[in-house]
Amino acid sequence: CSSDLKFVVKSNAVTGNASVVAGTPLRPHVAIKDSEIEATRRFVFDKANGGYVVNAQFYDPARADAVPRLGSAERWILENAGGGWWHPIHIHLESHQIRSINGAPPDPAWQHKSDTCILKGGDVAEIVMKFRTFLGPFVMHCHNLEHEDMRMMQNFDPRTVSVSAPTPITRLFP
Numbered sequence: 458c459s460s461d462l463k464f465v466v467k468s469n470a471v472t473g474n475a476s477v478v479a480g481t482p483l484r485p486h487v488a489i490k491d492s493e494i495e496a497t498r499r500f501v502f503d504k505a506n507g508g509y510v511v512n513a514q515f516y517d518p519a520r521a522d523a524v525p526r527l528g529s530a531e532r533w534i535l536e537n538a539g540g541g542w543w544h545p546i547h548i549h550l551e552s553h554q555i556r557s558i559n560g561a562p563p564d565p566a567w568q569h570k571s572d573t574c575i576l577k578g579g580d581v582a583e584i585v586m587k588f589r590t591f592l593g594p595f596v597m598h599c600h601n602l603e604h605e606d607m608r609m610m611q612n613f614d615p616r617t618v619s620v621s622a623p624t625p626i627t628r629l630f631p
Contacts, residue, residue, distance in 0.1 A: 489585040493530040503538040509609030521614035530587045537576035544576045545600040553586035588615040
């Protein structure tokens with residue numbers, strides 16, 4: 458059994474090549490300003506009723522737990538109240554910026570575009586994110602497979618007009 462893999466590409470030369478090489482400018486980091494923040498939301502990740510919950514609730518695919526306005530920016534407080542468990546919180550749709558973990562700035566590698574925020578036991582993280590382009594619904598969840606499978610997940614549903622949450626999701630499959 459050979460472990461070699463070979464790709465043979467037969468084609469004409471590519472126009473508009475999008476190769477990334479050293480020195481290629483990438484999308485710059487633009488910090489989200491406090492003046493852009495329209496809402497602050499808190500999400501507490503914990504264990505209850507034999508499973509994993511966010512804000513004391515199991516996941517409901519028909520419920521939006523946050524409904525930000527499309528084009529807005531929000532501050533989210535993510536808290537691990539689940540004792541010794543670590544929760545790598547993965548947020549779909551947009552990257553976010555981690556402002557602090559337990560009141561202190563995160564390591565430099567985590568200060569820019571992230572899609573996951575790792576919460577150790579008892580950690581509290583402040584993140585900010587913009588909802589720039591896409592209507593929802595989308596999910597955020599603990600990336601521990603067992604926790605995700607046991608419903609440690611919530612929907613957020615960017616809409617053209619923000620509404621109070623929780624609220625029913627009206628577009629399950631846009």
